[in-house]
Amino acid sequence: MLERAATGGRITPDEALLLYTDAPLHALGETADAVRKRRYPDDVATYIIDRNINYTNVCVTACKFCAFYRAPGHSEGWTHPQEEILRRCAEAVDLGATQIMLQGGHSPELGMEWYEQTFAAIKREQPTLTLHSLGASEVVHIARTSGLDFGTVIARLRDAGLDSFAGAGAEILVDRPRTAIAPLKEKGAVWLDVMETAHGLGMESTATFMMGTGETAAERIEHLRMIRDVQDRTGGFRSFIPWTYQPENNHLKGRTQATSLEYLRMVAVARLFFDNVNHLQGSWLTTGKDIGQLTLHFGADDLGSVMLEENVVSSAGARHRSNRTELIDLIRGAGRIPAQRDTLYRHLVVHRDPADDPVDARVHSHFSSTLTGRTLPLAQPAVAS
Known part of the structure; x- marks a missing residue:
């Protein structure tokens, strides 16, 4: 199986599961790295400078793993005014960012017009910024609050200035574990349907996986299978980004987590399994810089973002920090050529x-002051409205 994958052959979900659970770690990593090198023989590994702007923490979805949200009416709930969002975008450009990830809670107060006005204002004031923002879950939410179908929501977001969808909200797409950790969120099949609709309308996206919330090894591979099937039809997933659940300040309370070795095995198997997805991103934010660097030997060709701002995963305990200099050093230390x-x-x-x-x-100073590593109160259960 490893030899076939190394030469470009497709592996089945059953084979992927066997490799994930039983393949020798070093052989698995070497094979994934060989596949990466065949795709990218220049040995370049990339990073991006972006800013995650979380526009509201008000949310009705009440995901059990989330430490960021507050229910509607909560005293700690907030929504940034457009002026503040624009200020953060301008600051991001000044600090070298090329991309904005605008993401937030599913607030019942925010409908289609709010997103259209916000995206149009950002594009008007910062035309060089790429808006790689929202995700399938936000599309579902906007469709509900505005009484629109998915295609109409996506087309209007695109026309207002959205360039690309993030993989946010995927978590795990398999029904049993998804219902256990996010019972009010759309089903995984609906998430994929939104993404397939977006791809059909010319909008590319990424796909993600949050591992370590109690799913089985077979369910982890099934998550990959569901994404690959859509990718076979659309080709719209630009990259795959696995990351690990963070256990602080949320209702799962750290009951389960993925180990570093489980994470590295997943990165390697993803590189072998996704023969139809170009890029694979390693996560240093949730696993630490050492493991993030190791992903470059397990099939990853990208280390993600410098992240001028990030609040959601950080509120659940991810306190790893980095800047461009450190990411470049990590890439060099892995024997690769860094590229922004x-x-x-x-x-x-x-x-x-x-x-x-x-x-x-300057960027590092800004990052450190923006993300204080503060501990947030436990998120309260939301009441759907």
């Missing part, structure tokens, strides 16, 4: 000579 990319994975700057590497003290 844009949303479409086009190389903006290739750092071939270490003597020319940038020093980002």
